Amino acid sequence: MTERPLSGIRVLDLTNVLAGPYCSYHLMLLGAEVVKVEQPGRGDLARALGPDPDLNRAGIGASFLAQNAGKKSLVLDLKDPGDRADFEELVRGADVLLDNFRAGVLTRMGYGAALLDELNPRLVSCAITGFGQSGPMSSAPAYDQIIQGLSGMMSITGTTDTAPLRVGFPVCDSLGGLGAALAISAALLGRERTGRGARLDVSMLEVSLSAMGWAVSNYLVSGVDPEPMGDQNATAAPSGTFETADGGLNIAANRQEQFVTLCRLTGLPQLVDDPRFAERESRKLHRAALNAELNAALARKTALEWEETLSAAGVPAARVLTVPEAVELEQLEHRGFFTRLPYPDGSPRTLRVSGNGVLVDGEPLPATSAPPLLGQHDAERAGIITRWRARSRTAGATGS
Numbered sequence: 001m002t003e004r005p006l007s008g009i010r011v012l013d014l015t016n017v018l019a020g021p022y023c024s025y026h027l028m029l030l031g032a033e034v035v036k037v038e039q040p041g042r043g044d045l046a047r048a049l050g051p052d053p054d055l056n057r058a059g060i061g062a063s064f065l066a067q068n069a070g071k072k073s074l075v076l077d078l079k080d081p082g083d084r085a086d087f088e089e090l091v092r093g094a095d096v097l098l099d100n101f102r103a104g105v106l107t108r109m110g111y112g113a114a115l116l117d118e119l120n121p122r123l124v125s126c127a128i129t130g131f132g133q134s135g136p137m138s139s140a141p142a143y144d145q146i147i148q149g150l151s152g153m154m155s156i157t158g159t160t161d162t163a164p165l166r167v168g169f170p171v172c173d174s175l176g177g178l179g180a181a182l183a184i185s186a187a188l189l190g191r192e193r194t195g196r197g198a199r200l201d202v203s204m205l206e207v208s209l210s211a212m213g214w215a216v217s218n219y220l221v222s223g224v225d226p227e228p229m230g231d232q233n234a235t236a237a238p239s240g241t242f243e244t245a246d247g248g249l250n251i252a253a254n255r256q257e258q259f260v261t262l263c264r265l266t267g268l269p270q271l272v273d274d275p276r277f278a279e280r281e282s283r284k285l286h287r288a289a290l291n292a293e294l295n296a297a298l299a300r301k302t303a304l305e306w307e308e309t310l311s312a313a314g315v316p317a318a319r320v321l322t323v324p325e326a327v328e329l330e331q332l333e334h335r336g337f338f339t340r341l342p343y344p345d346g347s348p349r350t351l352r353v354s355g356n357g358v359l360v361d362g363e364p365l366p367a368t369s370a371p372p373l374l375g376q377h378d379a380e381r382a383g384i385i386t387r388w389r390a391r392s393r394t395a396g397a398t399g400s
Contacts, residue, residue, distance in 0.1 A: 001361040004031025009188060010388055012037060012094040013071065017046045018144070018170055019128050019204060020100035021067040022177030027096070027184065029356045029365040034071040035090065035384060036372065043073070043374040059374050060344055069341060069353045069367035072384070075375035078109060086385060091119045093388025096184055100128040103138040113199055123197040124187040128180050132203035142204065144170035151208040156215055156226045163228035175211050176204035232291075237283040238262065241320060243295045244303040248320035251294075251310065256280065258315045265309060266297040327352075336364035344370045 009032040013024040021036075021044065028034045038044055043059060050062030076083040091097060097116065099106050106112070106127065116125055127133060130142020145166055148154050153172070154164035180202045187198040209216055214235065215226040226234070231241035236254040243249070253259045256279075263271045271277045271293060276286040283290055298306060303319040310317035321329075332338060341351045353367050377384070 001363045004029075004365060005360065006185070006188075007031035008391075009033070009095045010093060010391070011035070011096040011098060012090050014097070014099040014101070014106075015128070016044050016100060017049070017063070018067065018173040019176040019180070020098055021046065021064075022174055023126075023128065023180040023184070024071065024098055025067045025069070026178065026181045026356055028070040029367065030185075031365075032096070035377075036068065036071045036073045037076050037087065037090075038073055038374055040075050040077050043075070044068070047374065058345055060371065065344075065351060065371050066353060068371040069339070069351075070369050071372060072377040072380070073372035073375055074377055074381055074384070084110075086381060088119055089385045089389060091116065091123065093385065093391060094120065094123060095188065097123055097125040098128070098180070098184075099126075102141065103127075103129050103131075103133045117197075121196055122191060124184055124191065124200065125197065126180050126184050126187075126200040126202060128176050128202045128204065130204050132206065133201045137205075144173040144204075147172035147176075147204045147208055151205060151212065152215070152226075153208060153212060156228050158228045159230040160228055162230075165228075172204050172208045175207045176202060179207035179210075232287065234284075236280065237287045238290055238294055240291070242291065242298050244298045244301060244306055246302045249298065249303040249306050250316075250318055250320060252316040254316075259283070261313050262294075262310065262315050265313060265315070266294060268293060268297055335359065336366065339366035341367060341370045344373050344376070 006027060009027070011024055011027050011032045011034045013020065013034050013036045015021050015024065024032075024034045024036070036044070044064055046061060046064040046067070047059040048056045048061050049064065050056055052062055055061050055065070076087050078084055078087060091111075113125075116123055129138070130147055131137040131140060148166055148171070149164070151172065154166055157163060157167055158165035180200070183200045183202060187200060191197055218224045219226060229240075231248075231250075233239035233252065233254075236252070238259070239252045239254055241248045241250050251262065253262045259277075260272050263269050271290070275282065277283050277290055301309075307318050327338070337355045337357065338352045339355065341353060343349050343351050351370065355364055355366060358365060
C-alpha cells in the first residue's frame with residue numbers, strides 16, 4: 001500500500017462525543033488529515049467521559065481516547081473575530097466540514113449553506129443529528145439511547161420477559177458515524193466528476209432503522225411484527241446460543257446440510273428424520289424441543305472443543321466471549337486490528353485503539369498518532385491554514 005485511499009483529504013471536525021468523532025476517526029484511518037476544532041477550556045465533551053476519573057480530569061477520558069487518535073486539536077472561539085477569520089480560512093482549504101450540532105445551530109453561528117458555498121464551493125459539509133435537519137422532530141435533542149428507543153431497536157432486544165432492553169453499546173451513535181463516513185466518501189468521489197461539493201444531512205434515526213434489516217423489512221413487506229427472542233435467531237433453527245460443559249456456544253446451522261452435519265457430530269442423527277425437525281420451517285415451529293435435545297448433547301464437551309469440531313466441519317459455531325476475552329483473540333493480532341500508542345500526557349502506559357477491520361492491499365490501517373491534548377496543535381495553526389489554502393488553490397485551478 002503506497003498511500004491510504006483518502007490521503008490528501010482534509011477534514012475540519014467540529015464534532016463532540018461519539019457519532020461525529022467516530023466518523024472522522026474512520027476518515028483518518030483511511031488517510032484523511034483531521035483537524036479537530038475545540039472550544040476553549042473544555043474541548044470535546046468526551047474528554048471528561050470514561051471510567052477512569054484521573055483521565056477525565058486530565059481531559060483525556062477513555063471515551064475521547066478511543067475515537068480521536070491521529071487527529072490534530074486546535075482551540076478556536078468562534079465568537080472571537082480573529083478565530084472566526086482563521087476558521088473561515090480553514091473552511092476555504094478543507095475538503096470536508098463535519099458537525100453534530102443540533103439542527104440549525106451551525107446556521108445560527110453564522111455558517112449556513114450559502115456562506116459555506118461562498119467560502120468553498122468544493123466543500124463537502126456533513127451534519128450528523130438525531131433526526132435530520134428537517135421535520136417535526138428535527139430540533140429535539142437526541143442521544144444514543146433516545147434513538148435506540150424510538151427506532152424500535154430496544155423493543156426487540158432481550159426476551160419477552162426482559163424487553164425492551166438497551167443494546168449494550170452505543171450502536172446508534174456508531175451507525176450514525178459510519179453512515180456519515182460512507183456518505184462523505186461517496187460525495188468526495190462525486191465531486192471529482194462535478195467539481196462541486198455537497199451538503200449531507202445524516203439522521204441517526206434513519207440510519208439505525210436502515211441497519212435493522214430484516215426486523216424492519218419483514219414488517220414492511222410481510223406485516224410480521226418482530227418480537228424479542230433473546231439469543232435465538234427468528235429466521236432459522238437451530239440458530240442461537242446453546243449450553244456446553246463450560247459456557248455458551250453460538251451455533252447457526254441455517255442450511256439443511258449444516259443441520260445434518262450438526263446432528264451427526266453431536267450424536268443425534270435421528271433428529272434429521274424426525275418430522276418435527278426434518279425441514280427448516282418445522283424446526284422453527286419446534287425450536288424449544290430441538291434446543292433441549294442439542295443442549296443435552298452439547299453438555300458433553302467444552303465450548304472451545306465444540307467450536308473447533310463444528311467449524312472444521314463447516315457448521316458456523318463459536319464461543320460466547322467477554323470483551324476482555326474477545327480483544328485478545330489471536331485472529332485480531334494476526335490482522336493488526338489494534339494499534340499501540342503512547343498516552344498523550346506522556347504517562348508510561350500503552351494505549352490500544354481499534355482499527356476499522358479493513359485491509360488495503362493486504363495491510364491494516366493503523367492510527368497514525370496518539371489522541372491530541374486540548375489545543376496541542378495551536379502553535380501550528382498558521383502553518384495548517386497556509387498549507388490547506390495552498391492545496392485548495394491548486395485544486396481549484398486544476399478542477400480536480
